[in-house]
Amino acid sequence: MAASESLPRRNAEWLARSLAAVWHPCTQMKQHETLPLVPIARGDGAWLVDFDGNRYLDAVGSWWVNLFGHANPRINAALRAQLDTLDHVMLAGFTHAPVVELSERLAALAPPGLGHAFYGSDGASATEIALKMSYHYWRNRGFPDKRGYVSLAGSYHGETLGALAVTDIALFRDTYAPLLNRNAVVPCPDARTGTTVDAAAAALDAHLARHHATTAALIVEPLVQGASGMTMYDAAYLARARAIATRHGVHVIADEIMTGFGRTGTLFAWEQAAAPAPDFLCLSKGITGGTLPLSCVLATDDVYAAFYADDVARGFLHSHSYTGNPLACRAALAVLDIFRDDDVIAGNRARARRWAELLAPLAARPNVRDFRQCGMIFAWEVDTQRPDFARWCFAEALAAGLLLRPIGRTVYLMPPYILTDDEMALLATRTQAIVDRA
Numbered sequence: 291m292a293a294s295e296s297l298p299r300r301n302a303e304w305l306a307r308s309l310a311a312v313w314h315p316c317t318q319m320k321q322h323e324t325l326p327l328v329p330i331a332r333g334d335g336a337w338l339v340d341f342d343g344n345r346y347l348d349a350v351g352s353w354w355v356n357l358f359g360h361a362n363p364r365i366n367a368a369l370r371a372q373l374d375t376l377d378h379v380m381l382a383g384f385t386h387a388p389v390v391e392l393s394e395r396l397a398a399l400a401p402p403g404l405g406h407a408f409y410g411s412d413g414a415s416a417t418e419i420a421l422k423m424s425y426h427y428w429r430n431r432g433f434p435d436k437r438g439y440v441s442l443a444g445s446y447h448g449e450t451l452g453a454l455a456v457t458d459i460a461l462f463r464d465t466y467a468p469l470l471n472r473n474a475v476v477p478c479p480d481a482r483t484g485t486t487v488d489a490a491a492a493a494l495d496a497h498l499a500r501h502h503a504t505t506a507a508l509i510v511e512p513l514v515q516g517a518s519g520m521t522m523y524d525a526a527y528l529a530r531a532r533a534i535a536t537r538h539g540v541h542v543i544a545d546e547i548m549t550g551f552g553r554t555g556t557l558f559a560w561e562q563a564a565a566p567a568p569d570f571l572c573l574s575k576g577i578t579g580g581t582l583p584l585s586c587v588l589a590t591d592d593v594y595a596a597f598y599a600d601d602v603a604r605g606f607l608h609s610h611s612y613t614g615n616p617l618a619c620r621a622a623l624a625v626l627d628i629f630r631d632d633d634v635i636a637g638n639r640a641r642a643r644r645w646a647e648l649l650a651p652l653a654a655r656p657n658v659r660d661f662r663q664c665g666m667i668f669a670w671e672v673d674t675q676r677p678d679f680a681r682w683c684f685a686e687a688l689a690a691g692l693l694l695r696p697i698g699r700t701v702y703l704m705p706p707y708i709l710t711d712d713e714m715a716l717l718a719t720r721t722q723a724i725v726d727r728a
């Protein structure tokens with residue numbers, strides 16, 4: 291506990307108690323002998339404040355969930371009112387206003403045809419729901435052999451066994467590989483590796499030409515692959531993939547758990563594809579503005595109809611205890627109100643342009659490679675000899691009052707949309723100072 295002894299008392303106490311009692315996610319706990327763990331006392335807009343009063347600019351939206359700042363008064367007011375009205379009721383056999391309103395509004399905002407909302411509590415459960423629904427659809431339609439999935443190289447769809455089986459990140463996946471169904475991986479378009487849209491589409495087409503009879507669905511992260519390092523690709527690929535999948539009788543699952551709710555410049559990334567809707571749209575993360583866990587899978591009429599029958603087992607019997615939780619749905623409605631009332635998408639277009647200008651000097655640093663932007667996401671690779679750059683950068687950023695969490699040598703910014711230009715300028719300057727020392 292050498293690290294904690296040197297810290298002032300209030301942070302130090304929470305740090306020690308947390309390391310003793312809490313098993314932190316996505317973490318080798320032993321690294322916390324040297325890596326700082328930051329006890330956060332409260333959130334304030336784009337800032338997180340620790341127990342000693344240090345402030346950290348939340349440049350990654352607390353793992354990509356926070357859109358409108360911490361302790362947002364509008365979302366909180368909606369939550370307080372809901373809390374005094376209805377905290378929770380099971381959604382089997384019951385319904386309630388927030389879940390109905392949210393389902394109607396999501397259907398109206400999503401690509402056309404996705405009118406049936408099924409809820410879960412986190413992103414991985416949305417992936418599971420979509421995978422199960424797709425297989426079950428084909429089974430109900432008389433194609434029980436269609437039970438394989440295709441994902442893109444570098445895909446990430448969550449950590450549960452089904453989601454991990456369509457995830458292509460060795461560090462997360464390989465340990466559990468013996469437990470996972472084998473699925474296919476096809477190339478993802480990526481300018482950095484020279485994989486063109488044409489090449490990636492041709493590979494998908496070739497794969498499905500051979501395997502369509504045993505394939506239920508293609509699952510993609512539209513426009514941006516997050517967890518494997520912010521790979522950004524052209525929307526033309528989505529249109530091609532949609533057409534190829536349709537031609538081969540294979541579903542498309544659009545995992546917009548990270549890209550949804552304005553991150554890529556449109557409310558949903560799929561809108562940029564100029565293509566018919568996916569069969570399933572998975573949403574989570576920003577859906578509640580980072581206040582409560584909630585996920586949702588929107589499905590088409592055709593999918594819904596395949597389950598609608600006298601036979602109980604033809605129905606989708608999946609559930610979670612907190613499916614459609616009224617508080618979480620109310621938070622999501624408050625988020626949609628903010629998008630509408632503040633015309634957030636239009637505002638973000640201007641903001642993204644100004645932020646790109648503020649980041650231009652950083653993008654021009656000699657050790658910065660492949661600086662790229664998609665809407666409200668900025669990412670680049672850092673040329674560095676440091677063996678453990680990600681941890682080093684995380685610690686340096688904390689010392690500079692920033693929350694940055696690089697993926698390998700990829701540094702990215704995914705700040706709340708409420709960041710002011712001054713805050714973005716500060717973020718750019720401080721980040722550049724760290725990059726220069728890398």
Ligand SMILES: *Cc1c(COP(=O)(O)O)cnc(C)c1O
Binds near residue numbers: 412446511549
């Ligand atoms: C985060 C994420 C998930 C998993 O969501 P959890 O809430 O962490 O389970 C799935 N897909 C994508 C694209 C994600 O970014």
